[in-house]
């Protein structure tokens with residue numbers, strides 16, 4: 001076992017310069033959710049060139065690679081691969097060439113880390129008792145997300161996946177450290193659109209119309225009463241409207257307003273209530289004002305709840321490799337992640353991988369135009385995944 005571990009450390013060092021090249025290539029040509037065509041092609045072709053097999057998928061983007069596909073059970077590692085509609089403001093030489101699209105959440109890093117892990121584990125596959133699946137998932141950033149689509153396609157079957165490992169780079173955690181937390185860690189996401197239909201009229205004759213803007217204003221305020229008056233304050237929720245559009249001119253009563261909102265909670269109990277309360281409030285306000293509406297719940301990601309059994313593996317292999325002081329506790333967050341869907345089906349955990357290094361300016365928040373990653377963390381992430389797979393196999397076959 002120790003000899004195999006030493007081999008992994010050496011190989012991770014060896015593959016790392018290639019992973020940096022792959023990451024830069026992905027960073028330079030970022031693609032939006034469900035449009036990751038070049039990204040998918042690049043990942044598949046690169047893995048193929050190392051003899052790693054790709055599964056045939058119905059999904060038009062995303063890839064699943066396999067090592068030891070004939071074994072009876074599997075463990076999976078997941079990376080997300082999509083980018084964001086942001087105009088990059090960094091000055092790195094491999095800055096985005098797709099104007100207005102940027103890897104501002106580090107999914108380029110995720111892909112390169114899992115690609116390198118696949119290459120290493122493929123080269124020692126004879127010594128592994130089970131199958132390893134590498135899931136390169138599309139559309140994490142855009143609900144309903146790619147996770148559920150891939151699960152429905154059967155990526156957790158044939159052979160059955162017993163545990164799944166995920167990660168996310170973290171600009172608030174120093175390079176070389178990882179962050180863990182058991183249980184509910186990231187919030188559920190309920191994304192919804194509401195269109196309010198009123199009736200147009202002259203601004204000076206409001207009684208002849210139905211003012212969709214007035215109804216929308218009341219609705220935005222009333223929704224906060226769900227937060228303050230209807231939900232157990234010990235299981236809090238957040239409701240935010242990020243877009244509100246409506247009206248044509250200052251002297252016309254608006255006949256239509258579109259509101260785009262999102263609701264978050266870390267409590268599965270509160271989540272059960274959210275969509276019902278949004279519907280009831282919308283219905284009540286629109287009814288009171290004589291307006292009609294269309295409510296569309298676009299997606300409802302579950303609460304991301306990490307399993308202690310998977311975190312224990314992350315913890316044990318990483319502290320043995322790099323020291324106990326390299327492990328931090330992750331705070332809970334109202335951010336969402338569709339990795340939560342896998343964790344509803346099978347045990348697993350999402351850890352945080354530190355990328356903070358002030359020297360490179362990699363301490364900027366996720367989704368900002370100057371987001372940067374410290375590429376040294378690629379090595380740490382790769383070692384973490386390789387060792388976690390080995391540890392899982394040694395526990396499973398015991």
Ligand code: NI
Pocket residue numbers: 105106107140168
């Ligand atoms: Ni992300």
